[in-house]
Amino acid sequence: xxxxxxxxxxxxxxxxxxxxxxxxxxxxxxxxxxxxxxxxxxxxxxxxxxxxxxxxxxxxxxxxxxxxxxxxxxxxxxxxxxxxxxxxxxxxxxxxxxxxxxxxxxxxxxxxxxxxxxxxxxxxxxxxxxxxxxxxxxxxxxxxxxxxxxxxxxxxxxxxxxxxxxxxxxxxxxxxxxxxxxxxxxx
Amino acid sequence: xxxxxxxxxxxxxxxxxxxxxxxxxxxxxxxxxxxxxxxxxxxxxxxxxxxxxxxxxxxxxxxxxxxxxxxxxxxxxxxxxxxxxxxxxxxxxxxxxxxxxxxxxxxxxxxxxxxxxxxx
Amino acid sequence: xxxxxxxxxxxxxxxxxxxxxxxxxxxxxxxxxxxxxxxxxxxxxxxxxxxxxxxxxxxxxxxxxxxxxxxxxxxxxxxxxxxxxxxxxxxxxxxxxxxxxxxxxxxxxxxxxxxxxxxxxxxxxxxxxxxxxxxxxxxxxxxxxxxxxxxxxxxxxxxxxxxxxxxxxxxxxxxxxxxxxxxxxxxxxxxxxxxxxxxxxxxxxxxxxxxxxxxxxxxxxxxxxxxxxxxxxxxxxxxxxxxxxxxxxxxxxxxxxxxxxxxxxxxxxxxxxxxxxxxxxxxxxxxxxxxxxxxxxxxxxxxxxxxxxxxxxxxxxxxxxxxxxxxxxxxxxxxxxxxxxxxxxxxxxxxxxxxxxxxxxxxxxxxxxxxxxxxxxxxxxxxxxxxxxxxxxxxxxxxxxxxxxxxxx
Numbered sequence: 001x002x003x004x005x006x007x008x009x010x011x012x013x014x015x016x017x018x019x020x021x022x023x024x025x026x027x028x029x030x031x032x033x034x035x036x037x038x039x040x041x042x043x044x045x046x047x048x049x050x051x052x053x054x055x056x057x058x059x060x061x062x063x064x065x066x067x068x069x070x071x072x073x074x075x076x077x078x079x080x081x082x083x084x085x086x087x088x089x090x091x092x093x094x095x096x097x098x099x100x101x102x103x104x105x106x107x108x109x110x111x112x113x114x115x116x117x118x119x120x121x122x123x124x125x126x127x128x129x130x131x132x133x134x135x136x137x138x139x140x141x142x143x144x145x146x147x148x149x150x151x152x153x154x155x156x157x158x159x160x161x162x163x164x165x166x167x168x169x170x171x172x173x174x175x176x177x178x179x180x181x182x183x184x185x186x187x
Numbered sequence: 188x189x190x191x192x193x194x195x196x197x198x199x200x201x202x203x204x205x206x207x208x209x210x211x212x213x214x215x216x217x218x219x220x221x222x223x224x225x226x227x228x229x230x231x232x233x234x235x236x237x238x239x240x241x242x243x244x245x246x247x248x249x250x251x252x253x254x255x256x257x258x259x260x261x262x263x264x265x266x267x268x269x270x271x272x273x274x275x276x277x278x279x280x281x282x283x284x285x286x287x288x289x290x291x292x293x294x295x296x297x298x299x300x301x302x303x304x305x306x307x
Numbered sequence: 308x309x310x311x312x313x314x315x316x317x318x319x320x321x322x323x324x325x326x327x328x329x330x331x332x333x334x335x336x337x338x339x340x341x342x343x344x345x346x347x348x349x350x351x352x353x354x355x356x357x358x359x360x361x362x363x364x365x366x367x368x369x370x371x372x373x374x375x376x377x378x379x380x381x382x383x384x385x386x387x388x389x390x391x392x393x394x395x396x397x398x399x400x401x402x403x404x405x406x407x408x409x410x411x412x413x414x415x416x417x418x419x420x421x422x423x424x425x426x427x428x429x430x431x432x433x434x435x436x437x438x439x440x441x442x443x444x445x446x447x448x449x450x451x452x453x454x455x456x457x458x459x460x461x462x463x464x465x466x467x468x469x470x471x472x473x474x475x476x477x478x479x480x481x482x483x484x485x486x487x488x489x490x491x492x493x494x495x496x497x498x499x500x501x502x503x504x505x506x507x508x509x510x511x512x513x514x515x516x517x518x519x520x521x522x523x524x525x526x527x528x529x530x531x532x533x534x535x536x537x538x539x540x541x542x543x544x545x546x547x548x549x550x551x552x553x554x555x556x557x558x559x560x561x562x563x564x565x566x567x568x569x570x571x572x573x574x575x576x577x578x579x580x581x582x583x584x585x586x587x588x589x590x591x592x593x594x595x596x597x598x599x600x601x602x603x604x605x606x607x608x609x610x611x612x613x614x615x616x617x618x619x620x621x622x623x624x625x626x627x628x629x630x631x632x633x634x635x636x637x638x639x640x641x642x643x644x645x646x647x648x649x650x651x652x653x654x655x656x657x658x659x660x661x662x663x664x665x666x667x668x669x670x671x672x673x674x675x676x677x678x679x680x681x682x683x684x685x686x687x688x689x690x691x692x693x694x695x696x697x698x699x700x701x702x703x704x705x706x707x708x709x710x711x712x713x714x715x716x
Contacts, residue, residue: 006190010197017201017224021208026216027458031405033220034451036201040227044252047194047238051437052252054444059256062447062480064223064263066473069454071216071267073470075274093210101203108195115191115240126246128437128497131253139250146257153261157268163275 005046013039026072034065051131194235202228215270215280219263226259309600316343316604317429340432344421351611352573353383359619366623390569393562398461401559405459410560410567412452416445417575423499424581427591427604431500438499439491442582443484446537449575450476453546456568457556468555472546475633476537482641483533486526489652490517490586499582503590512596516589521687522651525694527587529645531617534579536637538572541622548627580614581607640697644690651689658682 016036020029037060044053108114135143205224212218230252237248274280311318320339327335357372357380364371372379397406423438425431435441450473457469494502506516517523536543547555557568584590588610591603628636660678 006193010193013197014200014204017204020220020224021204021212021217026214029217029220031451031455033223036224037227040201040231043194043197043231044234047234049234049237049249049252050435051440052234052249052256054437054440055253055256057444058440058447059260060223060227061451062444063477064260066450066454066477067263067267068216068220069458070470070473071270073466074271075216075280090211094207096210097203097207100206101199104199104202105196108192108199114189114195115236126244126249128440129495131246131249134246134250135253142250142254146254150257150261153265157264160265160268160272 006043009039009043009046012036013043027069030065030068030072033068034061037061037065049126051126051128189239191235191239194239195232198228198231198235201225201231213281213283215273215282215285216267218282219266219270222266223259223263226255226262230255230259309602313428313602315602316427344432345418347426348418348421348574348577349570351577351608352570353387355573355577355615356383356386358615359622362616362619363623366620387566390562390566395562395564396559398559400461402459402461405455406559407564409452409456409459410564410571412455413449413571414567414574416448416452417571417578419445420578421574421581424578424585425500425503425590426581426607427602430591430604434498434500437497439487439497439502439582439586442499442578443480443487446575446578447480449571452571453556456560460556460559462559464552464554464558465556468546468552468558471552471630472539472556475539475543475546475637478634478637479533479536479543479641482529482637482645483537485642485645486529486533486648487582487586488645489522489526489648492649492652493517493656499585499590503585503592506589507592509596514589514592514594514596516587516592516594518587518589520655521683521690522648522655523587525644525651525690526648527583529641529648530583530587531614533641534583535618535621536633538576538579540576540618542625542628543633544627545630545633576615576618577611580611580618583614584610635701639701643693643697647690647693651686654689655682655686658685 013036016032016034016039019032020036023029023032037056041053041056041060044050044056202225205221205228207221208224209218209221212221233248233251233255237243237246237252240248270280273285277285279285320336320343323339324332324336360382361371361379372382375381375385397403420442422432423435423441425434453472453476454469457465457467457472460466490502491497494505496502506514508515513519518527535541539546545551547557552558557565560568584607591607593599593601593603593606658678658681
């Protein structure tokens with residue numbers, strides 16, 4: 001693996017994720033999240049998973065982060081509310097996650113069951129056709145369930161975000177715009 | 188350190204950061220962001236094991252990653268719709284104040300109430 | 308001779324690359340491709356600004372810019388100097404980092420998106436296996452840039468413009484991607500090069516362009532409409548509607564940053580038109596077999612200019628939509644219609660003489676006349692029937708005829 005590239009991307013991911021969890025301004029948090037998720041997408045490309053990397057960009061940068069930003073604007077939560085920003089027991093939370101990291105990291109570092117793996121580059125990145133064939137044959141049932149799940153999520157999200165009440169016409173109310181947002185993920 | 192271990196360590200760090208955010212922040216949307224980060228950490232593991240595992244030609248890791256991305260998108264859509272609905276109802280996104288299942292009136296601010304856990 | 312002319316730029320590049328040391332060759336090759344692409348499209352950008360102003364002037368019965376150079380042709384140069392020497396204003400309460408980053412986040416992805424559009428035979432910057440997916444993936448970053456620009460300005464017109472723009476772009480991205488899908492289904496590949504190559508063969512006199520099929524025509528029109536909305540051009544230019552919200556998300560931009568936004572918007576338009584040409588209009592291939600001696604890049608840029616002319620014409624002719632009309636149109640008309648084109652393309656594939664065979668080889672088989680007519684009828688019906696039904700349903704009870712105005716008597 002190209003170590004410099006990996007290090008830069010790892011730094012980008014960790015810095016973005018930390019910023020997303022620590023910044024006070026919610027919009028800045030969402031943009032830092034975008035940065036971290038974009039870094040993950042770049043890492044997929046570096047590892048040779050082209051299709052997943054592009055899907056990551058399309059879904060996370062194009063849809064999820066925009067959705068989060070919209071939700072922040074719609075809930076008027078520009079800044080996280082001053083001193084009510086963090087929960088009580090903030091130190092406890094960070095300490096707990098540090099313990100989790102130590103346990104997981106220790107397990108990874110001391111494990112002897114991990115495959116050695118071939119560090120030489122792959123012969124060829126998997127073709128899109130191969131992925132498509134697998135999706136239509138071996139993974140057809142998960143694919144169908146996924147379609148069902150996304151349709152259910154689409155309808156559910158629209159119903160949840162729609163203004164309740166008989167007079168509410170979702171497409172003429174300002175809320176109707178919000179109601180249509182989640183639909184993007186249902187495709 | 189093998190590349191696989193480097194990737195796994197990175198995903199551990201990502202998971203821990205996401206977990207810390209989900210535990211310590213009070214705004215519902217930030218907690219959702221933390222959950223997204225944890226999902227991505229898991230996804231990174233799938234791709235790393237696919238790349239450095241014994242059978243990269245089977246593409247199982249890639250398939251898992253694609254399905255996880257789909258589920259994460261659905262989760263984000265429904266979660267944010269829920270947050271918007273809750274905000275409309277309670278006029279706040281503060282998770283420490285949204286602690287009732289019935290009654291739309293807000294409880295008084297539990298400023299220094301003991302016993303409320305960090306992950307409420 | 309025609310072959311050499313067609314491959315002129317490819318041969319020149321190879322000659323240049325071969326004259327460098329072997330270790331540099333991959334780098335030199337990429338740099339040459341990138342430089343050529345940026346130069347070509349930046350020139351086209353300058354040309355388009357003057358074309359647009361002249362064309363709009365003609366449509367509005369005036370002359371347009373005619374003072375700088377012969378016929379005003381040097382106007383882009385004057386505009387460029389002007390925007391470079393203007394003061395770069397940043398509002399005091401603005402978020403400086405995001406305000407600075409927003410134009411960059413727009414310009415870089417749109418140039419990246421151009422990298423997968425083939426402008427001639429063997430003339431594509433990168434031939435990705437998942438080219439179409441790459442195009443849409445980098446295109447997604449433009450929405451983020453618009454939001455960053457609007458929000459960081461701390462100006463209510465900017466935020467309103469950004470909210471409008473983002474909701475519009477997200478709503479129209481679904482029909483955009485869905486109307487590109489039939490082509491991917493029929494070709495069986497996401498690679499832009501393969502998509503063009505499949506269309507570059509002739510059946511009889513006509514080329515086998517996707518636009519010459521029932522599903523292709525419908526998908527092309529849907530793609531163009533969604534692309535217009537995605538590029539925030541008239542009649543979908545609500546995000547920057549001057550009469551309502553000044554200039555939308557770039558109200559607070561001036562000087563060089565505004566020029567970058569301007570550039571990004573036009574390059575995005577070129578990328579969108581280039582993809583439309585690649586998907587439906589046969590890319591660099593000639594419309595008639597007899598005209599194949601003209602180099603491919605001439606055809607590509609000719610088609611691109613024709614599409615740009617179409618966009619200018621539409622801008623000069625159609626009035627701006629209202630926000631609710633825009634959303635209704637996207638979700639109630641574009642979305643169902645683009646799903647129907649996918650169904651129609653599936654029927655087209657199943658009724659081909661050899662279903663199940665990869666289509667690139669199946670197209671060469673001669674069809675029986677009856678089979679061809681039945682195929683056209685079924686696929687045409689699958690597109691036309693929902694169009695008529697949806698049109699009836701959506702315009703029901705509305706007065707869509709010409710408006711009658713009553714003036715003071």
